[in-house]
Amino acid sequence: MSSDLQLTRPEVVDTLTQRLLQFVHLARDNGYRVGVSEQLLVQQSIALIDPFSERQLRSLLRLILCSEKRDWHRFDELFNSFWHGERSRRQLKTAGTKGSALQLQTAADSHSKRNASSATQGDANQGEGEAEGAGQGYKEGASRSSSIEKVDFGSITDPEEMRRMEILIERLALNMRRRLSRRKQTSKRHGSVDLRRTMRRSLSTGGEPLALLRREARRRQPRMLLILDVSRSMSMYSFLMLRFARGIARIFRDVAVFAFHTHIVPITDALRQTSLARVRNSLNMLGSGWSGGTRIGESLNEFIQRYGSWLNSRTLTCILSDGYDTGDESQLETALADIKQRGRNLLWINPLWQREGYSPESRGMQVAMRFADQVAGAHNLETLRSLEPHFTRLA
């Protein structure tokens, strides 16, 4: 790559090693999952390539440092920013160290001094791509003070804060799966006889199956059914709830998400799309009349008629709504009774539930409280996190 280097070979190797180290740090600071083993691998494997071939160096570093699609797509930007001093479209975090001036491409010589420093201070969580990968946002959130846990979703006005919250919420949902399928107690119920294991064990008793081994019932994930209210009264919460639902939809296999205001639409496929922009587009197409009035009872009845097959003995139905209903109360009663009868459990999540000064006086909430196995709140991260025990208990 650089034919007119003025350095001796050992000096070049030393400087290159140092620069590689800086690049690895830069990658880590920008959300790449890079640890000591990746760092060592980079140093060991550099001998396999011609380090002065930009293409080879790029391939090697991309192969080792990337671990998901998001990393892959922004790698060129990171690489060019560091090795060529190109200005980045989005702001990158700087590596802790500033680079010395070994340039791998002569054309970039004039930019040598600002290689690492050209990547200006900023937040790597900006931009669409970052918003999709929620991991880093979660880590940042975890290290922040607990105050963010108590911020009411309805009080967030800063778009940046809102975006951060969306990431945290989606991450929270993503983390739920493992815990939901975790077994906390030994089952007292005996499963059917496991012939294969019984036969195998019988070898130690001369082929006589003295001990019957039983097949433990496989703990199946619950079928999750999320029904979101996206009417006007929920407008402060509905987008965050959609992100929560997106997290759930991405990790559970057996999940369906519906949104309703005056009628109900399935949105599972829209939420499952990998690109957040596509999710927004799909939801916009589905969402004619969003943030309008609410007819919970009619919407739920429509759900039962059209998508009622989703309800079975494994279904945990979660309705996210504040219960403000402009429709017929008796319809809501019929619908909830039906859902309760056909499904396993019904969890009603009302974002306002634990807010100070809230009392569930709306007719819809009064009906909901009669039928729901549990009513819970979700107006901030803390309350959203506390949904987990309800999920575990009801699932």
Next chain:
Amino acid sequence: MSQKDIADFRTGLLKAGYVADAELGSALWLVTRLERPLLLEGDAGVGKTEIAKALAKVLDTKLIRLQCYEGLDVSSAVYEWNYQHQLLAIRSQEAGAEASAIFDPKYLLERPLLAAIRSDAAPVLLIDEIDRADEEFEAFLLEVLSDFQVSIPELGTLEAKSRPRVILTSNGTRQLSDALRRRCLYHYVDYPSFDKELQILRTRLPHLSVALARQIVGFVQDLRKVDLVKRPGIAETLDWAAALLQFGLDKLDQDPEALRATLVCLLKTREDTERLEEVELDRLVARAV
């Protein structure tokens, strides 16, 4: 590695029927040297599985494939004792046959992971659609991929005779654990560019005329820009091209009825079929022609 090494490697892949770009060629070459698993991620139908098959051909070694699914367990993925044979052995010993150990490797049924570890020559181990397997299996896989050894309680630990080249594929239907990702090298397989797809088509279907091949690729590339539930992959392009050949079409606008009949090769859901009506099939054909 020199440019020549990469070029030779890509030529090898081409001979094996796989058109690899420079980036993928270098990545695969490095995988063979670094002896680390490679995680290939990308939409269904972009040719991830084919990469493993082509790699096995280039390295002139066998391909061992483990297809993942929900509920995949150790007895299907690693090993199982052939207990019927063991029982027969016990009975025959009771009847006076010579006594021998029951837990002997001869009673072991090898499943893909064990077969890969016990192979004399390093095979290519394809762990296909790892995102379909459960998290428990993913955790188990971590151990195998780190140490390339399998513990069988009755026999002890079996270490790999040769280190298999491991290729994992994922369609991204669920998130894989960080631990697994960090043990793997990573390559994202995207839909091919026009030129690459044209080359693939010409390689796989040499009878296809250049003009028709260009039209097919142009059409499919445009179709992928439409908001479809299931975007057509390379396999779909190849199927469609073969179907058009069967219908004896030389141009896409030659016989609209026949063209419409062949679209089943490209559009796999009812929603997509309906959507294509909306975006006007004729317009896409006109652009491609």
